Every structure is written in C-alpha cells, then in structure tokens.
Amino acid sequence: ETGVTQSPTHLIKTRGQQVTLRCSSQSGHNTVSWYQQALGQGPQFIFQYYREEENGRGNFPPRFSGLQFPNYSSELNVNALELDDSALYLCASSSGQDRNTGELFFGEGSRLTVL
C-alpha cells in the first residue's frame, strides 16, 4: 500500500511568484486535504477536495487554489507569494469511511521558503 507522497520536498521562491505543490493520495483514498504549518504552529486547514470538487475551505485568501484529478491526486497553487506563506505544506488523504471521522493520513510535506 503506497502512502501519501508530496513533491517537491523543498523549494525556494521570491515574493510575488507563483508555486504549485503536488500530492498523490494513499491508494484507495478519494479525499485530499491541504494544511499549512508555520514554524512553531499546528497545521491550519486550507481546503479539502472530494470527487474533484472543493467541499470545504479554511480562512485562506483566493490566491490559494487547488485541483483534484480523476486519480485523486491533487495540486495546491499559491499565487502572488508573500513572505508569510513560508511554511510546511501538508497534504493528507482519507478514505470514504475516514471522511466520516476526519482521520487523516499525511504526507511528509513540502517546505516552502519565500524570500
């Protein structure tokens, strides 16, 4: 059983640029959630995708957007990067049953640094 994989693991961007982060969900999981974890903080919910549609969103501006593909993989796009966007971005997948409880299976994250 393949776990959640994320790419890239590390990247550096400059303010104003755009970034795309990718996530492959665990085998059999149809729901993907994205979280932002700033240094010294807990993960903050960005949004969730189920059956290729966004079905939940946290307090993040529209420049944070996403996609889910038919194979349940997902992308997180961030436009007009700001210094405060520097964080670990975590992707988490869940199965149909796990969706009912909120149990999440996390990847190892993509560390974004904005200069």
Place this chain on the structure above:
Amino acid sequence: AQSVTQLGSHVSVSEGALVLLRCNYSSSVPPYLFWYVQYPNQGLQLLLKYTSAATLVKGINGFEAEFKKSETSFHLTKPSAHMSDAAEYFCAVSSPSGGYQKVTFGIGTKLQVIP
C-alpha cells in the same frame, strides 16, 4: 466553532518517567478526537483516535488517552518515556461542518526526553 487547547508547548520528562500531555477541546457537537505525532522534518502520524466507542483509547508505541466529556479533555499518557518518544504531539478535534468533517489542530506540545 471548535477549538483545541494544548497546555504546555514544551514538556520535559526523564527517561522512564510518566508522560502526560494535556488537551482540552471545545465543540458544539460530540466530536471525534485524535492525537498525532510529528518527528523533525516529517509529516504527522496518527497515534490514536476516539470515535465514540470506548472512552479509554490505546494507540501505538504504548500511548493511551482517555476521553472525559465532563472535563472536555483528551489527555495523552504513557507510563514510561523512551528516548524515541521525543517529538512534537498534536491534539485534533473533528466535527461535521457544512458537508465535510472539519479538523482543527492544537498548537502542539514538544516532548523532550532526558536520559
């Protein structure tokens, strides 16, 4: 709105001593509760979960937690700390919100184990 409070951002224990990490939650509906562990530069891994069955929940690596509704608490314990337990621990609460399970994390407690 739901929330999680983790008392003590840093906890130090001696190897072999009791580990107690505190978590209190707020939720307008009966919640599901989770503890996750994060090792440096890694994603989050599920330790244990409460999903309205037994109130005393056993997890991996000898950890357990007790759901106390009257105290709105879900404290994590382990009888004897091991060096490998040094990590950051996150408590999370999950409840329905507009068609999806909203998961909210605490800010985390960093556990140091002293030899």
